[in-house]
Amino acid sequence: MSAAESAHLGRALCIITGASRGFGRAVALDLSRLLLPGSVLVLAARSGADLRAVEAELAGRAGLSVRSVEADVGQSEGLDGVMSACKEASSADIDHLILINNAASLGDVSRFTTGFTSLPEVDSYMSLNVSSPLCLTAGVLRAVPRRAGLRRTVVNVSSLCALRPFRSWVLYCTGKAARDMTFRVLAEEEPDVRVLSYSPGPLDTDMQREARSHTADPDIRKSFSDMFSEGQLLSCQASCAKLLKLLLEDAFTSGDHVDVYDV
Amino acid sequence: MSAAESAHLGRALCIITGASRGFGRAVALDLSRLLLPGSVLVLAARSGADLRAVEAELAGRAGLSVRSVEADVGQSEGLDGVMSACKEASSADIDHLILINNAASLGDVSRFTTGFTSLPEVDSYMSLNVSSPLCLTAGVLRAVPRRAGLRRTVVNVSSLCALRPFRSWVLYCTGKAARDMTFRVLAEEEPDVRVLSYSPGPLDTDMQREARSHTADPDIRKSFSDMFSEGQLLSCQASCAKLLKLLLEDAFTSGDHVDVYDV
Numbered sequence: 001m002s003a004a005e006s007a008h009l010g011r012a013l014c015i016i017t018g019a020s021r022g023f024g025r026a027v028a029l030d031l032s033r034l035l036l037p038g039s040v041l042v043l044a045a046r047s048g049a050d051l052r053a054v055e056a057e058l059a060g061r062a063g064l065s066v067r068s069v070e071a072d073v074g075q076s077e078g079l080d081g082v083m084s085a086c087k088e089a090s091s092a093d094i095d096h097l098i099l100i101n102n103a104a105s106l107g108d109v110s111r112f113t114t115g116f117t118s119l120p121e122v123d124s125y126m127s128l129n130v131s132s133p134l135c136l137t138a139g140v141l142r143a144v145p146r147r148a149g150l151r152r153t154v155v156n157v158s159s160l161c162a163l164r165p166f167r168s169w170v171l172y173c174t175g176k177a178a179r180d181m182t183f184r185v186l187a188e189e190e191p192d193v194r195v196l197s198y199s200p201g202p203l204d205t206d207m208q209r210e211a212r213s214h215t216a217d218p219d220i221r222k223s224f225s226d227m228f229s230e231g232q233l234l235s236c237q238a239s240c241a242k243l244l245k246l247l248l249e250d251a252f253t254s255g256d257h258v259d260v261y262d263v
Numbered sequence: 264m265s266a267a268e269s270a271h272l273g274r275a276l277c278i279i280t281g282a283s284r285g286f287g288r289a290v291a292l293d294l295s296r297l298l299l300p301g302s303v304l305v306l307a308a309r310s311g312a313d314l315r316a317v318e319a320e321l322a323g324r325a326g327l328s329v330r331s332v333e334a335d336v337g338q339s340e341g342l343d344g345v346m347s348a349c350k351e352a353s354s355a356d357i358d359h360l361i362l363i364n365n366a367a368s369l370g371d372v373s374r375f376t377t378g379f380t381s382l383p384e385v386d387s388y389m390s391l392n393v394s395s396p397l398c399l400t401a402g403v404l405r406a407v408p409r410r411a412g413l414r415r416t417v418v419n420v421s422s423l424c425a426l427r428p429f430r431s432w433v434l435y436c437t438g439k440a441a442r443d444m445t446f447r448v449l450a451e452e453e454p455d456v457r458v459l460s461y462s463p464g465p466l467d468t469d470m471q472r473e474a475r476s477h478t479a480d481p482d483i484r485k486s487f488s489d490m491f492s493e494g495q496l497l498s499c500q501a502s503c504a505k506l507l508k509l510l511l512e513d514a515f516t517s518g519d520h521v522d523v524y525d526v
Contacts, residue, residue, distance in 0.1 A: 076382045113449045117402045119339045122394035123386060130393070130437065131385035139380045165447035165518070174393065174445045181440035184428035186376045189480070217452070255428070 005248045010096035010151065011036040013089050015082065015140060017073050017133075018103030020045030022205040023157065025054055026236035027100055031244060037063025040089040044069045044082045044103070065089070073103050073136060074128030083139045090144050095151065097144045098247075101133040101179075102157040106207050107171030109215045116170065129175035134182050146192055153247065156183040158197040158257055168216035180257055187255025194254050198243050201260035204233040234260065268511045273359035273414065274299045276352050278345065278403060280336050280396075281366030282306035283313030285468035286420065289499035290363055291317055294507060300326025303352040307332045307345045307366070328352070336366050336399060337391030346402045353407050358414065360407045361510075364396040364442075365420040369470050370434030372478045379433065392438035397445050409455055416510065419446040421460040421520055431479035443520055450518025457517050461506050464523035467496040497523065 012035050018024035024045070032041055041064060045051050048070040058066050067085045071078035090097075107125050108115075116122055137154055144152065161169060162176035180197045187195035202208060202224070212224035227233055242263040246252055275298050281287035283306070291306055298304075304327060308314045311333040321329050330348045334341035353360075370388050371378075379385055400417055407415065424432060425439035443460045450458040465471060465487070475487035490496055505526040509515055 079382055112452045113397070113445070114401045114404045114453070117398050117405065119342055119390065119394055119398045122397055123390045126389040126393055126441075127382065127386045130389055130441065131382055134376070134385055134433070134437070135380050135382045138377045141377045142380065162444075165444060165451045167448065167452045170397070170445055170448040170452075173448050174397070174441045177444035178389075178393065178437045178441035181425075181428060182376070182433060182437045185430065185433040185436050188428045189375045189430045189433075190377070 005245065006250065008036055009034045009098065009247060011038045011094055012096040012098050013040050013042070013086070013094045013144065014098040014100070015042040015044070015086055016100040016102060017044045017082070017136065019043035020047050020050035020054055022207065023200055023203055023236045023239065024100070024102040026240040027102065027243065028054055029057060030237065030240050031098070032058060032061055032064055034244060034248070035064060038093055039063070040065045040067065040094070042067050042069065042082065042085045042089055044071050044073055046070070046072050073132045074124070079132060079136055079139065082136060083143060086140055087143050095149055097140070097150065097152040098155070099137060099140050099153070100155045100157065101137060103132070104129050104157065104175070106210055107175070109168050109172070109211060112168050112216055113170040122171070125171045126175065130178040130182070133179055137186065141190070141193065151194070152192065153194040153196070154183065154186065155243070156180065156195075156197040158199045160199055160259065162197070162199070162257060167220055169220070184255045191254070194250065196246060196252055196254070197257040198246065199257060199259040200239040200243065201234045202227055202232065203236050203239055205236065208233060268508065269513065271299055272297045272361065272510060274301045274357055275359040275361050276303050276305070276349070276357045276407065277361040277363070278305040278307070278349055279363040279365060280307045280345070280399065283308030283310050283317055285470065286463055286466055286499045286502065287363070287365040288317055289503040290365065290506065292320060293500065293503050294361070295321060295324055295327055297507060297511070298327060301356055302326070303328045303330065303357070305330045305332065305345065305348045305352055307334050307336055309333070309335050336395045337387070342395060342399055342402065345399060346406065349403055350406050358412055360403070360413065360415040361418070362400060362403050362416070363418045363420065364400060366395070367392050367420065367438070369473055370432075370438070372431050372435070372474060375431050375479055376433040385434070388434045389438065393441040393445070396442055400449065404453070404456065414457070415455065416457040416459070417446070417449065418506070419443065419458070419460040421462045423462055423522065425460070425462070425520060430483055432483070447518045454517070457513065459509060459515055459517070460520040461509065462520060462522040463502040463506065464497045465490050465495065466499050466502055468499060471496060
């Protein structure tokens with residue numbers, strides 16, 4: 001694809017969940033460089049300390065207002081906190097709403113499917129990874145409704161696991177497949193919203209370390225270890241650059257799942 | 264496909280959720296005809312009255328033992344009840360374990376995705392439709408483990424909605440996509456278990472009536488009304504016959520999604 005690339009993402013209200021570490025942090029730091037003065041960044045994460053560190057890194061960006069929300073978006077109170085910040089930050093000056101649904105958890109990969117007999121455990125996983133992005137997206141789109149001159153973009157941070165089953169990753173695969181479908185339905189319903197499920201690839205993050213050390217299936221575990229030792233993991237920044245390219249070009253089909261390796 | 268068809272499903276322990284109405288009831292009534300004497304049917308549903316009606320219809324089947332469990336499988340206590348009945352019914356005489364994960368709900372189709380801002384509401388949907396079949400399958404496979412002479416078959420009652428997005432059906436599509444992936448992972452992990460996601464087609468059930476009267480999207484609602492008025496809905500019995508054919512032939516690829524129209 002070689003669509004004409006815009007130089008910036010406008011005067012945006014941008015909400016990023018899971019923004020304190022890994023891919024979410026990279027998006028917060030690098031997407032913000034593409035925002036025009038007057039933009040607002042709402043960053044949500046569970047760790048206040050990590051959030052403040054990201055905020056400190058963003059301190060020098062002229063014309064950018066940053067609001068950090070220490071919140072577990074897998075809980076109603078956490079979602080409420082993000083929604084409040086979003087409503088306060090929304091204004092008629094904004095010409096682009098960008099929501100990055102990044103928060104997610106790996107789940108316990110040390111067990112196979114037959115190890116998951118506890119309903120509360122699985123419910124809790126689905127709440128953070130499936131229900132929460134659905135409810136947050138619904139709330140944000142209602143809080144910042146369609147109006148002339150406003151673009152709205154929603155990103156679902158997805159995974160190859162949304163498309164392919166991996167042994168001992170039943171929670172992660174199930175959750176990512178569910179999310180992709182949520183956002184496909186949204187794209188069908190809201191033709192004026194740009195919806196992207198972006199698969200960032202195997203990233204050099206804490207989640208990958210957990211994957212290669214704890215995955216129950218030996219073949220899958222070895223493939224992660226090999227990717228690490230052979231230097232095949234992507235940096236969050238490199239993958240984020242591909243996502244930003246997609247957003248600047250704005251030529252993806254709404255609702256599609258796009259893999260980092262296809263950008 | 265024209266694989267050799269077995270005449271029966273063996274001396275089975277067969278567990279069916281959502282067994283009191285619609286497709287689950289049809290499976291209970293018709294699958295039981297294919298079981299050898301000594302088989303046990305565990306039927307779970309929320310409505311005790313409807314369950315007793317099914318039990319009454321099954322009363323004349325010689326050599327078949329039926330255990331009804333009045334339970335909401337979207338709750339831990341409900342799952343525990345089904346698990347207890349399954350453990351009590353399991354014995355060394357059984358040569359086939361069959362679990363039919365049929366229980367499901369449509370969700371509120373009168374709203375579009377942006378209408379779902381309540382985390383507890385979405386959590387509750389995902390608990391019944393995603394977490395519960397995962398946990399029940401895990402529990403049943405642990406309670407009736409692999410042994411010589413025992414076949415194990417797990418069916419996920421799926422839908423076209425697992426594969427394609429439908430406007431105003433975000434909960435149903437998300438849940439069904441999630442379930443298909445759960446069972447694909449299971450199939451990868453447990454090569455000795457036969458795993459089938461079966462899409463029974465548009466059935467003439469209460470759920471369809473709800474769909475054609477309440478679906479928010481007018482085009483989708485009309486397509487359901489048209490299917491109904493043009494006599495295109497399938498009877499539960501006709502669709503169940505296709506599922507039973509798949510189980511008797513036992514030639515599907517484990518983990519696959521098979522549509523009624525492809526049988």
